[in-house]
Structures are given as structure tokens and as C-alpha cells.
Amino acid sequence: MSKPVMNVALVCGPDCDMEVQAFRASLEYFGVRVFTYWVGRPNDLIDVLSGKDLYPNTDIIILCFHGDEGQFIMPELEESIYEPGEPKGDFGPEEIRHFAKLAGKVVIGTGCSVGKLETAQAFLDSGCEVYIGPNDYPDGNDALMFVLRLFHDLIQNNRSVKEAFQNAKSLDAEMDMFQLYENGQQSSRK
Known part of the structure; x- marks a missing residue:
């Protein structure tokens, strides 16, 4: 492999393996070095978000999870x-604020409603440079196409995250639910 164009952490939550496989194959085709993290328990996600188990020089983190009400759906484990x-239960703003240390990172959440303001602000409070996610409930195909278009523009057309984001949103009306947050302010509109 020649020098990768960027390093991406691809984090797979419960029942998201097909999405992760599609992302991984496409991103590697684009020339990205992809590190896949399989989340089987909350501590797996904590290890990535805290940086404890994050590959050095990771540019972008993609969180492939189902979501609901601004929270990432976590695996349910037997109590013992x-x-x-x-932590037990789903992973929301409180858990993100408590565990995440993402200084300078770009984070993309693909799950339903994980682009709500409170969730995004928790990521920004963790040091994240940019957070992108849908504030509603997208079809899985829409999330896949949004992220692929975003990366195509970042890599192939050498666009900034903001420019690539705007182009990805222009695919169709369903993409309007994707939001970009930076420095505590929403920047999803032109």
C-alpha cells in the first residue's frame, strides 16, 4: 500500500456490520487507511473515545451505530x-462528556438522531474540531451515501470538510437532516 491519504477509525456498534463493511471497502478504495473497532461492550467504545485504543494520527472517526433520541444504542449485556x-444502557451526551478526549478530531455519527445539538455539543466539549450527524432518522442507505460523497469530495476533490459536507447534503432532500457542528455553532446551512 502506498502512503494513505488519511487514517480513519471506523467504529462498529451492534447490528451495523454491513454498513461498516461498505464503508471500509469504499474508503480503502479511495486510499484511506482504515482501522475498524468492533464494539461489544461500553468499555470498547470508551477506549476509542478516550484515545486509549485509538490508532495514532487518526484523522476522522466514524461512529456506525443505531441511534435514538440523540443517544448511541449500545449492546445490552447480562448484568454480571x-x-x-x-456504564449501562445507551451512550448519550453525559457519557460522551465523561469519557471522550477527541482534541482536533473530526467525528461523524451515522445513527438516527445522533446529530442533535446536545449530542454534538458533548463531542465539541471533548475537544472535537468538527462533529457531523443526522438530527432525525435517516434511511441507512442515505447515511451510507452521505458519508461516501463526503469522503469522495475530501479525497478526490481535495475539498475542506465544510465544502465536502455541503456537497454531500446536496445529494437529495433527505440529506438535509445531516448537521455539521464546529466550535459550538451549527454550520449546516450555507
């Missing part, structure tokens, strides 16, 4: 399986 201090 949880480790001491490991």
Missing part, C-alpha cells in the same frame, strides 16, 4: 458481564 464502573 459488566465491569466495575462500566
Whole structure:
């Protein structure tokens, strides 16, 4: 492999493996070095978001999870399986603020409603440079096409994240639910 154009962390939540496989194959075709993280328990996600298990020089983190009401749906474990201090239930703004350390990163959430303002602000509070996610409930195909168009523009056309974001939103009316947040201010509109 020649020098990759960027390093991407692809984080797979429960029942999102087909989306992750589609992203990985496409991004690698674009020349991206992809590191896939399989989340089987909350501590797996915490290790990525805290940087403990994040590949050095990761440029972008894609969180492939189902979402609801601004929270990432987490695996449900039998009570005795949880480790001491490991959060139970879904992962929302409170957990993000508590565990995430994402200074200078671009983070994309593909799950339903994970682009709500409170969730986005939690990522920005963790040091994240840019956070992108849908504030409503997109069809899975829309999330896939949005992210692929975004990366195509970033890599093939050498566009900035903001420019690539605007072009990805222009695919069709369903893409309007994707929001870009930066420095605590929403920037999804021209």
C-alpha cells in the first residue's frame, strides 16, 4: 500500500456490520487507511473515545451505530458481564462528556438522531474540531451515501470538510437532516 491519504477509525456498534463493511471497502478504495473497532461492550467504545485504543494520527472517526433520541444504542449485556464502573444502557451526551478526549478530531455519527445539538455539543466539549450527524432518522442507505460523497469530495476533490459536507447534503432532500457542528455553532446551512 502506498502512503494513505488519511487514517480513519471506523467504529462498529451492534447490528451495523454491513454498513461498516461498505464503508471500509469504499474508503480503502479511495486510499484511506482504515482501522475498524468492533464494539461489544461500553468499555470498547470508551477506549476509542478516550484515545486509549485509538490508532495514532487518526484523522476522522466514524461512529456506525443505531441511534435514538440523540443517544448511541449500545449492546445490552447480562448484568454480571459488566465491569466495575462500566456504564449501562445507551451512550448519550453525559457519557460522551465523561469519557471522550477527541482534541482536533473530526467525528461523524451515522445513527438516527445522533446529530442533535446536545449530542454534538458533548463531542465539541471533548475537544472535537468538527462533529457531523443526522438530527432525525435517516434511511441507512442515505447515511451510507452521505458519508461516501463526503469522503469522495475530501479525497478526490481535495475539498475542506465544510465544502465536502455541503456537497454531500446536496445529494437529495433527505440529506438535509445531516448537521455539521464546529466550535459550538451549527454550520449546516450555507
